[in-house]
Amino acid sequence: MELLDLIEGRRFMGREFVVWLWFESEMQETNLHPTGADPVSMWLEAQITLVLEKEESRLKGAIPASSPEAKEALRQGKLPKEAKMRLVHGEREYAWTLKADSLALSGLKLPTQLKKNDEKHEVFYERMMLLEDLETSLSALYADFVRLRLADPWDDEIVPLMKNWAHGEKADAGAYLATKRAVLGEKRKRKK
Amino acid sequence: MGPTLGALRGSLTFSRFYVTGDIPDDVPGTTLKRIRANAFQPLSPDDEKNEGAGWASIEDPFVTDLDHEKVFYNEYVCLGLRLDRWVIPGPLLKAHLRDAEQALLAKRGLERLGRQAKAELKTMVVRKLRRQLVPSLKSYDVVWNLRTNVLHLYSQSERISALLDDLFKRTFKVDLVPESPGTAADRLGLDAKEARAMAGLEPTILARLEEEAR
Numbered sequence: 001m002e003l004l005d006l007i008e009g010r011r012f013m014g015r016e017f018v019v020w021l022w023f024e025s026e027m028q029e030t031n032l033h034p035t036g037a038d039p040v041s042m043w044l045e046a047q048i049t050l051v052l053e054k055e056e057s058r059l060k061g062a063i064p065a066s067s068p069e070a071k072e073a074l075r076q077g078k079l080p081k082e083a084k085m086r087l088v089h090g091e092r093e094y095a096w097t098l099k100a101d102s103l104a105l106s107g108l109k110l111p112t113q114l115k116k117n118d119e120k121h122e123v124f125y126e127r128m129m130l131l132e133d134l135e136t137s138l139s140a141l142y143a144d145f146v147r148l149r150l151a152d153p154w155d156d157e158i159v160p161l162m163k164n165w166a167h168g169e170k171a172d173a174g175a176y177l178a179t180k181r182a183v184l185g186e187k188r189k190r191k192k
Numbered sequence: 193m194g195p196t197l198g199a200l201r202g203s204l205t206f207s208r209f210y211v212t213g214d215i216p217d218d219v220p221g222t223t224l225k226r227i228r229a230n231a232f233q234p235l236s237p238d239d240e241k242n243e244g245a246g247w248a249s250i251e252d253p254f255v256t257d258l259d260h261e262k263v264f265y266n267e268y269v270c271l272g273l274r275l276d277r278w279v280i281p282g283p284l285l286k287a288h289l290r291d292a293e294q295a296l297l298a299k300r301g302l303e304r305l306g307r308q309a310k311a312e313l314k315t316m317v318v319r320k321l322r323r324q325l326v327p328s329l330k331s332y333d334v335v336w337n338l339r340t341n342v343l344h345l346y347s348q349s350e351r352i353s354a355l356l357d358d359l360f361k362r363t364f365k366v367d368l369v370p371e372s373p374g375t376a377a378d379r380l381g382l383d384a385k386e387a388r389a390m391a392g393l394e395p396t397i398l399a400r401l402e403e404e405a406r
Contacts, residue, residue, distance in 0.1 A: 001378070001391055003369065010374030012395040017373065019398070077399035096204075102372055104348055108204040116201060120251070121265060124200055128268065128335070131204065131344075139376075146377045150389040159396055166398045 014100035015079035017145050018044075022065050022080070023162050024141075027173045034140030035147075035184050041088040042141075047097070050078035074166040087137060094134045103142070108134070144184060151183045198333035198346035199250065199270065207348050208371040209356075210379060211341040215366050219338055220264045223364055227263060230363045232256045232274040237322035243277035245355050247363070253331035269336040273345070273356055276327040280318065288317050334360075343368065 001009075022044050024032060030043045044065040049058045050073040057073040064070055065083070079100075086095045096108035110130040114123050148154055157179045165171035198204070216222045232246030232253075249255035249262045250270040263269060292313055293305060305313065333346040334356065345356050357368055369375050382390060 001374075003375075006374035006378055007370065007372045010377065010390075010393065011372065013373035013377060013393070016396050074398045075400070077397055079398075099348070100373075102207065102348075102370075103376055104205075104207050104371075106205040106348065110204065120200070124265060124268075124270075127199065127204075128337075132337075132340075135342075142376055143380050146380055146382075147386075150377075150382070150386040150393075154396075159398075162396075163398055163400060167400065 011101045012079075013146075013149065014103050015081060016149065017103075017142060018080040018083050018098060018100045019074065019162070020145050020148075021085075021141065022083075023165055023171075026066075026165065027171065027176055032141065034137060035144050037137050037140035038089060040137050042137075043086055044083050045086050045095075046084040047082075048080055048084070049082040050074070051081045052076060052078040056081075068168075071166055071168060087134065089133060089137060092130065092133065094130075110134075144180075148180060148183055153179050153183060199335050199344065200333065204346070205348060206344045206346045207353060209343040209345065210369040210371065210375065211336060211343055211364075211366055212369055213365075213367040215341065215364075219269060219364075220260060223269075224258075224260060224263065226363050226365075227271070228258055230359060231258055232276070235276050235278065235327050237278075237319050243275060243327075245273060245275045245359060247359070248272040248274040248331055250333050250335075253329060267337060267339045269334075269338060271334045272331040273334050273352070273359065274329065274331045275352070275355065276329050278318075278322050278325070279328045280321050280325065285317065285321065288321060289314060292317050332356075 021042065025043050030041045031039065032042050033039045043063065045063055047058070047060050048064050048070060049056060050070070051057075055076075055078065057069065057078060059065075059067060059070055059073075061067060081100050082097060083100070084095070084097050086093065088094075092111045094108065094110065097106040098104075099106065108131075110127055112123075112126055112130065114126050116123065148158060158176065161171045161176050198206075227247055230247055232248045233244060233256075235241075235244050246256070247258060248271070249258060250272045251262070253272050253274045255262065256274070258271075263271060293310070296309075296313060297303065297305065332352055334343065335346075336343040343360075345353060347353070353370065360366075360368055377390060
């Protein structure tokens, strides 16, 4: 694919990634296991903006993604353009806003231990180490999403489950996890 | 002054880029000369251009005499993308222009000025006013991780991204690919089947079609 098409023609994948993270987080009660990275807890919080063309729903609250309005927006065909997120990796806790169309992070708060008066290079290295720690988790989650999104079961098995979830019906978490394991496990085997 | 939040302090807001192309094995040993050649140069009131950009120290945008210690932090290349701009308030320019025009008309005994004379007068007034002002200064942190070849620009402005693209390519002779959902997927190393699926991908719709709802 040409670079321009890869960038502009595939922006929708970012919105689908956020909705998949949201679904994944609810299916697994926030305990995510990205392939090749440590397990993390992750959820959407505080604010989410869903859009369909020029129509926009901006929802705020403790966990707006679990509000009926958020699922209603999904049922109307809207997808998240921007969402506040929190991720916990061991003792480290990160919070930021993800812009879906570019995968860019805003207002990222790092769990730094050093203070601004500490040696400036050490402060910088700590910040970069924490940033890389978060990005490792996010990259692994994005890789899992892409593998699932490009596999045959996405349309046949996963999307129907996500529709059930969006419509407030029972989404079979066991069936979803089995499909996910099959796709990602197969990829791992092929890589070996 | 530029933004106070970035790589060194505060919360982080950034765009990511992948550095690709012919990346030298020894970036610190081979690029310092070109970084120095592209360091920020102060604007002059007589310049035709209204703004100028170049590299500065990530820690202090006023430091533009860059050396190894100011740029290379272990595996990181750290720079400030400094952008200075002449900003003359519109009403101030208008008032000075009116006074200068009236003075010139009186001096030449004319009733009105031609287009070219007006343009020349404006250039002269702008230069005069610039001498009484200091350019606005902004600096954006840029951090290139040489181990992963991922670069963080601490701005999400398209204009600043375009400035970085130009300055970075000119300095390092490599390519910068902006991260996006598509480029991030492509970077995973898709197999042939996945690449075909990617090329034909259509957006997922979670709304139910009428026949599904029945």
